[in-house]
Amino acid sequence: MLLHKTVGEVLRNTMEAFPNNEAYVYPENNVRKTYAEFNHETDELAKAFIGMGIAKGEHIAIWSDNKREWLLSQFASGKMGAVLVTVNTNYQEKELEYLLQQSDSTTLILGEEFKGTSYINIIQKICPELMNSKKGDIQSEKLPQFKRVIVMSENDYPGIYKWSELVEFAEQVTNEELEDRFQSLDPGDVINIQYTSGTTGFPKGVMLTHNNVVNNAQLVGEYIHLTEHDRLCIPVPFFHCFGCVMSTLASVLRGATMVVLKQFEPGLVLQTVQDEKCTALQGVPTMFIAELNHPGFGKFELSSLRTGIMAGSICPIEVMKKVINDMGAREITICYGQTESSPVITQTSTDDLIEKRVSTVGKPHPNVEVKIIDPVTGDEVKDGTPGELCARGYLIMKGYYNNPEATHAAIDHEGWLHTGDIAVMDEDGYIDITGRIKDMVIRGGENIYPREVEEFLYEHPQIQDVQVVGIPDEKYGEELMAWVILKEGASVTEEELRAYCKGKISYHKIPKYIQFTDEYPMTASGKIQKFRLRELSQAHLVK
Incomplete structure (x- = not known):
């Protein structure tokens, strides 16, 4: 059932229910408030x-x-x-x-x-x-x-x-x-x-109402079973929905304690989870990758961790498995959405089968309608067929401020938000996000979804992170370029990576270009900027 409350009412209600619970902790400043x-x-x-x-x-x-x-x-x-x-x-x-x-x-x-x-x-x-x-x-x-x-x-x-x-x-x-x-x-x-x-x-x-953010935060908290006994470590920035809706507001709705880090630093996150006995942890995939690969990872006591959310960009399957098995966050969930949807549209459940929890973004939240359409014709596609994900319900923004033209381009006359993301729904209703429409690579008439190639390369034992983009090619229209971050101390050549791919994925999906790097261009919220990677790829090949 949807709530009809303002953000202020939410805090007052929680104060009345749990006045002496710790509301927030800033461990760096040793500030604690009920x-x-x-x-x-x-x-x-x-x-x-x-x-x-x-x-x-x-x-x-x-x-x-x-x-x-x-x-x-x-x-x-x-x-x-x-x-x-x-x-x-x-x-x-x-x-x-x-x-x-x-x-x-x-x-x-x-x-x-x-x-x-x-x-x-x-x-x-x-x-x-x-x-x-x-x-x-x-x-x-x-x-x-x-x-x-x-x-x-x-x-x-x-x-x-x-x-x-x-x-x-x-x-x-x-x-x-x-x-x-x-x-x-x-x-x-x-x-x-x-x-x-x-x-x-x-x-x-993006204009969001109390109803938008309160109800989305309420559902997010329900999905990870957040209660007044939980302590949520928040290293994600407040200026993004992940911080101020899925983290702070979700905690206040449930009476949980917010353990706040002013900025992300992997060692500090691990130290804070240990010292504050955090039961939940939020982060985008790049944050979890950095934590898992921290040189002192094995020295931290993380047994208090139970749940949390990985979201903000496509979550690699192998990373999810490590968060569950190595960090012990056995009930961690994946969320999918965007700012225009307050932000969460779909989420995995803590009791989903492990295969669904690591390989999909779950099912739509209650009170949320979802359909997958052919982006050209607008017709709904069959299960198992890629198309653009559209969503409708309480969570859709009121519109873009002072920008009716962009609002009408994003939300159609029936109230459907067109996300621009390519998704596939299986016969059980679980959704897999395979990329952005604009990220799809068309090589010689073949549609290639970069995420499929990334997921395959993540399985290589020497690779810490990988991002695949399409770049212009005279012969095929587009070719793939993989930007690879190796694990510390690892050594592998371009030829060895291509040899690893042969016979395991289709020839046209093997990246023509491979570039090793130490970091990716990122937004402040930890999202990788693929458009910048495409620009860097083209500049690199021109040299």
């Missing part, structure tokens, strides 16, 4: 936002790694109705300027820096008026809606509020005023705008 304390903190921050003059429906952009202030802002905005606009931590000047303009954000909450990039310098370049502005009264030529900047620190910067200054604004607002705002919110309201990665064209702002 649900009663977390609820109070977010009430005060919600009052501060109201005291600053932030109206219901106003857009607040937030730009930092997984700091405590990010977590508080998520649930405070959920209580007073401002729309949280999440900003990719990797953004630079032009990207941030575009987002602030396109989203009509009035407020920016930011960390001071991220991995050597000064966020303060960037916002000062975008908004030079900041240097001479009164706090809260910015008059920007480029950003006409933009009024205020808040930094997650106690350092002084011209025109920018320090975090502690929010206390004064909270003191100006009564509990009754907060309650009036809280009660005015509707679960159908947009509460979050997340910008897609923008691999083609400009990023689009």
Whole structure:
């Protein structure tokens, strides 16, 4: 049954049920707060936002790694109705300027820096008026809606509020005023705008409602049997749905403890799971690969691990097996979806047969319709036939912010979201994602799905990770190129890899080009950027 609650109501309900449970832990800072304390903190921050003059429906952009202030802002905005606009931590000047303009954000909450990039310098370049502005009264030529900047620190910067200054604004607002705002919110309201990665064209702002994210988080938590006794290690970034829906919101809905890492580092994840006795762990495949291949992996005590989620991109079968067998996360599940679907469409179940759990993305969630269509004709295809996956239901976004044309291109007149992903459904209703429509390689008239080749190469004992892309070819139209990361200390040649393939997969699926590498171009959320790999492949062959 679907819930009809706001994000703020979710936290209040959990506080009433489990006031003394640890709500969140930041082991790097030794900060621990109960649900009663977390609820109070977010009430005060919600009052501060109201005291600053932030109206219901106003857009607040937030730009930092997984700091405590990010977590508080998520649930405070959920209580007073401002729309949280999440900003990719990797953004630079032009990207941030575009987002602030396109989203009509009035407020920016930011960390001071991220991995050597000064966020303060960037916002000062975008908004030079900041240097001479009164706090809260910015008059920007480029950003006409933009009024205020808040930094997650106690350092002084011209025109920018320090975090502690929010206390004064909270003191100006009564509990009754907060309650009036809280009660005015509707679960159908947009509460979050997340910008897609923008691999083609400009990023689009996905508008998600309380109903979208609350119900998706509820189902995700149910599938991994998350309870008030669980401790979920969260190394995935908050700015993505994996962080702020499938991790933080799912935990709060179930009364679980959020054990938060500000940034991903494989050794720190393993140490945290051990020290905090985490029962669940989230991550994209590249994160789990890095953890499994950490030189000290065998020294960590991971016996507390039971469950978690691997998602964010296609999950290699061999990696799933190792997470279950070597890490001991015997109930780990795979999720599939995208930001436009809040994000999860399908998920494996903890009691699925092991073959289904490692080789598929499961079945559609309850209250979600799925169909697989021929992308050319639009007709549904038979079981076992590849086609584009489409989804419909409560989880579909309200649309792209200020972009009706893109919204109509993504969601058809019957309400179906066209994902752009190629999927196959078996006779039992389990779905396998075989790639993106644009990733499919057509070699001499043969359709090749890179994932099939990747899965085969993953079985090679010397290979840690592999990504396959198509590149232009005069004779066949396209050829395959494999980018291979070898395990530490391993040594294998291109010729040996091709010999390994012969007689085991079709000749036309054997990569013509093989390039060894130490890393892949990645998004901040840990997704491999295949479009960049294609660009690098072509540049490499031109040399």
